[in-house]
Amino acid sequence: MSEHKEIRIGLIGCGFMGRSHSNAYNRLSNFFPDLKFKPVLKAVCSRSLEKVKAFAEQWDYENIETDWRSIVNRNDIDAIDICTPNDTHAEIAIAAAEASKMILCEKPLAHSIEEAEKMVEVIEKTGIKNTVWYNYRRIPAVTLAKNIIDSGKLGKIFHYRANFLQDWTMSPDLPQGGEGLWRLDIDAAGSGVTGDLLAHCIDTAMWLNGGIKDVSAVTETFIKERVHQSSGKMQKVGIDDACIFHCHFDNGSLGLFESTRYARGHKALYTFEINGEKASIKWDLHDMNRLEFFDHGDDSIVRGWRSILVTDADQPFMDKWWVPGLIIGYEHSFIHQLADFFTSLETGEACRPTFMDALQTQKVCSEVIESAKSRSWKNTNVDWN
Numbered sequence: 001m002s003e004h005k006e007i008r009i010g011l012i013g014c015g016f017m018g019r020s021h022s023n024a025y026n027r028l029s030n031f032f033p034d035l036k037f038k039p040v041l042k043a044v045c046s047r048s049l050e051k052v053k054a055f056a057e058q059w060d061y062e063n064i065e066t067d068w069r070s071i072v073n074r075n076d077i078d079a080i081d082i083c084t085p086n087d088t089h090a091e092i093a094i095a096a097a098e099a100s101k102m103i104l105c106e107k108p109l110a111h112s113i114e115e116a117e118k119m120v121e122v123i124e125k126t127g128i129k130n131t132v133w134y135n136y137r138r139i140p141a142v143t144l145a146k147n148i149i150d151s152g153k154l155g156k157i158f159h160y161r162a163n164f165l166q167d168w169t170m171s172p173d174l175p176q177g178g179e180g181l182w183r184l185d186i187d188a189a190g191s192g193v194t195g196d197l198l199a200h201c202i203d204t205a206m207w208l209n210g211g212i213k214d215v216s217a218v219t220e221t222f223i224k225e226r227v228h229q230s231s232g233k234m235q236k237v238g239i240d241d242a243c244i245f246h247c248h249f250d251n252g253s254l255g256l257f258e259s260t261r262y263a264r265g266h267k268a269l270y271t272f273e274i275n276g277e278k279a280s281i282k283w284d285l286h287d288m289n290r291l292e293f294f295d296h297g298d299d300s301i302v303r304g305w306r307s308i309l310v311t312d313a314d315q316p317f318m319d320k321w322w323v324p325g326l327i328i329g330y331e332h333s334f335i336h337q338l339a340d341f342f343t344s345l346e347t348g349e350a351c352r353p354t355f356m357d358a359l360q361t362q363k364v365c366s367e368v369i370e371s372a373k374s375r376s377w378k379n380t381n382v383d384w385n
């Protein structure tokens with residue numbers, strides 16, 4: 001019999017993230033066998049009985065629920081994993097915290113800054129374990145970037161720039177509302193590309209380069225009306241289809257961020273670059289196992305951008321996977337975050353980003369939207385450490 005202590009998971013939402021997280025729970029103990037805790041897929045919840053039944057069978061959940069309240073209040077669940085649209089995060093998380101469940105919550109933390117603040121208040125009061133799935137931090141090349149920056153190799157930082165470009169909403173015939181398409185419905189999503197895509201870029205940026213102090217943004221909604229799937233009627237589109245902002249970081253560097261779902265040819269082009277006095281780093285999600293590094297300290301005759309394939313056992317997380325030279329994928333970032341969450345149960349340390357960290361990202365997103373509306377600079381009041 002296993003010596004592991006079981007953590008009984010209740011997962012809510014059977015869509016894209018429901019699948020990514022379920023894969024992570026199923027793989028965790030195979031690849032991180034030394035963890036003291038082990039996930040058990042106790043129950044899964046979605047509103048459609050037919051769908052949740054099929055999902056439970058496919059991913060090996062012991063049983064099902066169709067109302068999230070039932071899963072949150074079960075005595076045989078230790079941790080709630082929230083994989084539902086943004087407008088549901090706060091209510092579920094607050095109920096889960098009040099029921100003394102650990103919480104793993106998808107990003108963005110909430111639909112609005114007010115909800116995010118309430119969630120943090122409850123989490124702080126109850127002191128329960130929590131993490132928010134800003135999973136890109138745990139792509140090995142991105143974690144390596146963090147280690148290089150923290151070692152001081154870049155020296156003083158001058159610039160940070162990030163893009164997150166897609167092209168899947170360009171058709172005016174695409175409706176808003178419903179599975180996946182809730183992203184186009186302001187009531188469900190809270191914002192458009194800012195909360196959906198730039199939130200990832202902002203989390204990574206603050207993790208790598210410190211707090212964002214103030215922002216100046218422009219947003220655009222290219223298609224003003226779409227049919228809503230629930231009413232069947234044409235309704236105003238309230239989300240930002242594209243957003244560009246610039247900012248000051250607390251460390252004095254300048255930031256430039258762009259996201260859109262109207263960049264024809266780009267599916268998920270998340271890139272970032274950071275320029276320091278001594279060196280620079282670049283990363284591209286489409287070539288996620290590589291980190292580009294330029295070191296001005298190199299001998300001038302061989303100086304140039306190096307392309308580091310991050311697959312060696314002494315590079316972050318890679319000792320858990322294959323042999324050097326063999327790459328891993330998107331799904332591994334979720335397994336890594338889960339491994340860190342389970343490790344945090346052993347050490348008692350926080351598994352970052354926590355709700356408190358994600359609140360800071362939410363503050364930046366919120367001020368980006370406000371800045372675009374008011375056409376003015378906005379302070380973010382981010383408290384980053």
Ligand SMILES: NC(=O)c1ccc[n+]([C@@H]2O[C@H](COP(=O)([O-])OP(=O)(O)OC[C@H]3O[C@@H](n4cnc5c(N)ncnc54)[C@H](O)[C@@H]3O)[C@@H](O)[C@H]2O)c1
Nearest residue numbers: 013014015016017046047083084085086106107108179180
């Ligand atoms: N970390 C990442 O990279 C990443 C990627 C995609 C999505 N997300 C986030 O994950 C969350 C879910 O996104 P998704 O792409 O999986 O969406 P999705 O539309 O694919 O799936 C959402 C699921 O939630 C279910 N659901 C909706 N309301 C519910 C309710 N009240 N009770 C129970 N189930 C309910 C839906 O039936 C569906 O199964 C969002 O907050 C999104 O921002 C994060």
